[in-house]
Amino acid sequence: MSMSFSEFKRLIGADPWNRDPETLRARNSAPEFETAAAEAEAFEEKLQSALHVQPPAGLLDEIKGMSQQQPAQRRNWMPLALAASLLIAVGAVGMVWKQSRQWDSVEAYLADHYSHDGDALVAGATDIVSEQEVMRIMASLNASADQQLSGRIKFIKFCPTPEGRGAHMVVSTDQGPMTIIFMPKTQVTNGEMVTFDQMHAFLIDLEHGSAAIIGKQSQAVENMEAMIRESLKTGLVGA
Amino acid sequence: MTSDTERTKRFNELAEAYSTDLYRYAMWICHNDALAKDLVQETFLRAWRALDSLKDVGAAKSWLITILRREYARTFERKVPKFTDVDKVVVVDNDELGPDERTERDLLRKGIMRLEPKYRDPLLLQVVFGHSCEEISEQLGTSKSAVMTQLFRAREKLKVQLQKDGVTGNVHELF
Numbered sequence: 001m002s003m004s005f006s007e008f009k010r011l012i013g014a015d016p017w018n019r020d021p022e023t024l025r026a027r028n029s030a031p032e033f034e035t036a037a038a039e040a041e042a043f044e045e046k047l048q049s050a051l052h053v054q055p056p057a058g059l060l061d062e063i064k065g066m067s068q069q070q071p072a073q074r075r076n077w078m079p080l081a082l083a084a085s086l087l088i089a090v091g092a093v094g095m096v097w098k099q100s101r102q103w104d105s106v107e108a109y110l111a112d113h114y115s116h117d118g119d120a121l122v123a124g125a126t127d128i129v130s131e132q133e134v135m136r137i138m139a140s141l142n143a144s145a146d147q148q149l150s151g152r153i154k155f156i157k158f159c160p161t162p163e164g165r166g167a168h169m170v171v172s173t174d175q176g177p178m179t180i181i182f183m184p185k186t187q188v189t190n191g192e193m194v195t196f197d198q199m200h201a202f203l204i205d206l207e208h209g210s211a212a213i214i215g216k217q218s219q220a221v222e223n224m225e226a227m228i229r230e231s232l233k234t235g236l237v238g239a
Numbered sequence: 240m241t242s243d244t245e246r247t248k249r250f251n252e253l254a255e256a257y258s259t260d261l262y263r264y265a266m267w268i269c270h271n272d273a274l275a276k277d278l279v280q281e282t283f284l285r286a287w288r289a290l291d292s293l294k295d296v297g298a299a300k301s302w303l304i305t306i307l308r309r310e311y312a313r314t315f316e317r318k319v320p321k322f323t324d325v326d327k328v329v330v331v332d333n334d335e336l337g338p339d340e341r342t343e344r345d346l347l348r349k350g351i352m353r354l355e356p357k358y359r360d361p362l363l364l365q366v367v368f369g370h371s372c373e374e375i376s377e378q379l380g381t382s383k384s385a386v387m388t389q390l391f392r393a394r395e396k397l398k399v400q401l402q403k404d405g406v407t408g409n410v411h412e413l414f
Contacts, residue, residue: 013394014387015365015372043394044366046340050347051366055262056276063254063283067247120284124277155277157314 002026008033016040062123106188106203109162110181110212111196118199118214122177125154125170137167141184142208142236149231162186166209175219184209184234193222204228208235250287257303258283264304264367268311268359270352278314282307300368301378343401350400358393361386 003011003026011023016037027037103109134150137158145153152172159168161183169180181201190205194212201214202221211228215221258279265275285306286293293302351359364370364378372390376383 010387010391013391015390043398046343046347047366047394047397050344050351051263051267051363053263053266055259055279056272059262059276059279060254060258063258063280064251066280066284066287067250117281117284120280121277124273124280126276127273 002029005030005032005036009036012037012040016044066120103162106162106183106186106212107194107196110194110201110214113159113168113181114179114199114201114214115197118179121155121157121168122170122179125177127154128172129153129156139236141165141167141182143167143182143184143232143234144236146231146233148227171224173219173224175215175223178219178221178224179214180224180228181212181214182209182232183211186210188212191222206232206234246290250283250290253286253299253303254283257300260367261303261307264363265307265311267351267363267367268356269314274314278307278311281310281314285310301374304364304368304378346401347397350397353400354393354396358389358396361389362393365390 003022008023008026011018027033103112128151131147131150134145134153134156137156138144140158149171153169154172154177155168155170157168158165159181160166161181163183163185166184166186167180167182169182170177171180186209188203188205188210190203192203194201194203195217198217199214200217200221201212202225204211204213204225206229211232213221213224213228261282262275262279265278266272269275269278282303286303293299351362354362360379361375364375365372370378372383372386375390376386379386
């Protein structure tokens with residue numbers, strides 16, 4: 001039994017390059033089939049042209065660079081994580097900490113969380129985020145950021161913290177990009193410096209919750225404290 | 240060649256083969272160039288970490304798409320992307336296109352952006368990655384017949400949208 005025209009149109013509408021024998025036979029069976037197939041292929045070329053966007057320059061090199069930057073750490077993560085935890089534990093004296101279900105300490109949390117996507121987010125943060133977006137996320141955490149801070153945020157997202165949801169930000173500074181983790185319900189020892197992998201984090205106890213300023217060890221992350229204190233207002237609603 | 244060198248070579252081959260198509264796919268699902276770039280980078284970062292789990296090189300494309308789709312779902316849950324005007328994204332221009340054809344292409348892009356994900360996703364997998372209907376059904380975890388229906392409707396919707404957006408003439412002459 002030969003294929004009906006409506007069935008043929010349905011088949012080439014789903015897959016214009018369909019070349020199975022039955023469809024090919026139908027295509028050659030009558031001029032209207034041939035015309036419909038040619039139209040479908042012409043549309044497909046337009047569709048391909050429309051979808052053809054060019055990746056940003058340098059994307060491939062940045063991706064290839066990942067294997068150079070993270071040679072063994074990504075591969076044998078557990079032993080290094082254990083070593084990092086040990087290192088962190090040595091520096092953890094005096095830390096005020098409420099036990100969490102997932103992490104044993106703020107340091108373990110920061111090392112774990114940052115190793116997840118910290119470097120990639122810093123690398124991918126290029127444009128200043130809209131103030132509206134910053135306000136939206138901050139407001140949902142009962143906090144706000146003034147222009148001094150929001151005007152330099154290049155990436156912001158919700159993120160897990162030891163106690164509930166927080167915010168992960170990448171900010172531009174005169175020393176290069178740094179990461180700030182706002183932890184609305186986590187208490188830390190103010191001024192503690194935590195070291196993990198090749199990064200360090202300066203902890204600030206805020207009026208409600210805390211923040212960690214994370215940067216490379218060559219960056220003076222503690223210099224950002226005053227600006228963060230001045231700009232990041234916490235516990236605005238019912239906290 | 241050391242295993243680290245082999246691993247890096249394997250990773251670089253994946254990046255060369257698939258980063259452009261993954262970026263295109265990411266761009267059309269999230270409509271945001273910065274987020275698309277971020278998604279592709281995160282996809283490859285995760286791929287680098289888990290590269291040893293990829294045993295079948297032939298499955299690499301689907302594996303990378305799955306990673307990207309999961310990361311997109313996670314990202315979209317926590318951050319609603321800003322809409323990017325697609326005209327601002329650098330595109331491969333076809334110099335042979337005349338003004339009318341460019342208008343058609345721009346209208347098609349707008350139409351693609353308006354498609355519901357259930358129609359858009361299989362269409363992108365087919366056109367951007369060259370997936371067959373069977374591969375799309377495996378990727379999306381749905382039946383082949385459902386995929387074929389979605390693909391057919393996706394194209395019909397684009398044609399209807401083009402007519403609505405003011406392309407004159409008989410739609411059958413265009414397509």
